[in-house]
Amino acid sequence: MTLKAIRPLDPRSTNYRQDERLIIWKIFTNEVKHKIVHNRTANSKVVNTTIQTKNRYNMTAFSIRYPALKQSCEGFADSYEIKRKLGEGGYGMVYKCFAKRDRAKKNRKSYAVKKVPKDMFEPDEIKVVQYLRDSPTIVHVQAVFQEIDYTFIVMDQMRGGDMYEKLCQKGVYSEPEAKIVARTLLETIGFCQEMGVAHRDIKPENILIENKKDDTKIRICDFGLAKKFRDDAGEDYYLYTAIGTREYAAPEVFGREDAEEHYDERCDIWSIGAVIYTIMGGYTPFEGDSPEEMEKAVCRGDFEFHEEYWGDVSQDAKAVISALMVVDPDDRCTIDEALEYNWFAS
Numbered sequence: 001m002t003l004k005a006i007r008p009l010d011p012r013s014t015n016y017r018q019d020e021r022l023i024i025w026k027i028f029t030n031e032v033k034h035k036i037v038h039n040r041t042a043n044s045k046v047v048n049t050t051i052q053t054k055n056r057y058n059m060t061a062f063s064i065r066y067p068a069l070k071q072s073c074e075g076f077a078d079s080y081e082i083k084r085k086l087g088e089g090g091y092g093m094v095y096k097c098f099a100k101r102d103r104a105k106k107n108r109k110s111y112a113v114k115k116v117p118k119d120m121f122e123p124d125e126i127k128v129v130q131y132l133r134d135s136p137t138i139v140h141v142q143a144v145f146q147e148i149d150y151t152f153i154v155m156d157q158m159r160g161g162d163m164y165e166k167l168c169q170k171g172v173y174s175e176p177e178a179k180i181v182a183r184t185l186l187e188t189i190g191f192c193q194e195m196g197v198a199h200r201d202i203k204p205e206n207i208l209i210e211n212k213k214d215d216t217k218i219r220i221c222d223f224g225l226a227k228k229f230r231d232d233a234g235e236d237y238y239l240y241t242a243i244g245t246r247e248y249a250a251p252e253v254f255g256r257e258d259a260e261e262h263y264d265e266r267c268d269i270w271s272i273g274a275v276i277y278t279i280m281g282g283y284t285p286f287e288g289d290s291p292e293e294m295e296k297a298v299c300r301g302d303f304e305f306h307e308e309y310w311g312d313v314s315q316d317a318k319a320v321i322s323a324l325m326v327v328d329p330d331d332r333c334t335i336d337e338a339l340e341y342n343w344f345a346s
Contacts, residue, residue, distance in 0.1 A: 076145040076152040080113065086157075091224065092116035092150075096157060111142060112157040121151040128197055128223045137188040139208060139221040158219060160209025163279065167204060173215065173279040175317055180216040181207075181279065182320065183344060185272045188220055190335035193265050196230025198239060199223060202271035203248045204278060229265055238262030246294045247284040248274040251327050255299035266329040269338070273324025280317065281309050285325070301327040316343035 080097045087094045093115045102108035129141050145152040160166065163181075167173075173181065185202070192199060199206075201222065210217040225243050230236050240262050242254050250270035252263040277285045285303035288294030303325065305318050320341045323333040 075147060076113070076154075079143070079145075080111070080152075080154060082113065083110075086112055087161075091120050097154070110157050112155050114153040114155065116151045116153065118146070118149055118151055121146070122224050125222075125224045125226065126153065128226045128228070131228075132192060132195060132197060132223075135188055135191050137184055137219050139219045155221075156219075158208035158221075159211050160215065160217070163204035163207040163209065163218065163275075166209060166215055167279060167282070170215070172282040175280065175313060177216050178276060178280045178317070179343060181218060182272070182276045183339065184216070184218055185220070185275065186335050186338055189268045189272060192226075192268070193335065196228050196236070197223075197226055198229050198265040199226050199268050199271075200239070200253075201225040201244045201248075202268055202275060203245050204275060207275070236264070238264055239267075244271070246288075246291060246298065247286060248278075249298065250329070251299040251301065252329055254295045263329070266332055266334075269324055269332055269335065270326075270329075273321050276317075276324070277303065277321050280313060280321075281305075283309075299327065301325065314343070316341065316346060319343065 079101070080099055082095045082097045084096050085093060086096050091114075095113050095115065097111050097113045098108055099111070126141055126144055129138065132138050133140055139158065140156050141153060142156065143152075143154040145154075185207075189199065189202070199220065201224070202220070206220060206222040208219050208221050209215055210219060227239055227241075229239060242256070243249075244253055244267075246254065248271045250263070250267035252261075253267050256263070274285055286294060286297040288297050305313070310318070320338060320343050323341065324338060326332040
């Protein structure tokens, strides 16, 4: 059978040989027929998965192990210790923390933990992130602790901060840097779309940088507004809620005259274009003195490449942005079409 619901397999893990990682990616892209068997251990902390493949590579079956998401009755403080505050978001505080089990290790791994008031916790966000766990460019959730007043969400720590902070520091991304970021965003959202998930809030604040040395090594985070648009039977359904950030949201999200009008996952493609515009130009593509004026500007598609800021940017880069930010989603380019533009080939 063809894999429909991706399981938490990580092709980047050093536990696999190179040829095994290749087959895992082939499975994700539905190029390999296979059979999957899951066996959970008694303590529910590790899952043994056997993948049996039949394909032109003539690979034998192999087994892998991956961590099960921790949702135990033990408290956060029993397993982790908080060191310092990393930042503050709309839904809670973020801290740096360490696993107590690693206390004796010389170079123990640090994590980021989001402390969310219980009444603001969205369980669906965790489900979506776990569902998309196989992407190496999405921030992974390691554990969740639901306690009386707060929910603690333990995630990979991204030491480079978010892209908005980086823009405030450096002003703009160079064209070569922006090209790498654009490709990563397109491929990551392409993966989400294949999995039937729309993010709906792509913006620099929700793009994290893995380390301080390379501003192009990014991961997408914050799936609090994400929505599955495909059911288990493979049937797609529409989205209706006007949601997201106006500077980056697609026209069809906020510009519908009737609440019964719908939109779909193509809204994320527009948002990628708006983000690329922002990191290359140093400012957002639309302006407005009020939220209403901003929405009208977005719905008109009123953006331009001002010579003062875009004079040194190639026409190939501008062509990609323009193709992503087409008002009518039926005329907007797809992920695959965008990646075929000359800008990515050069």
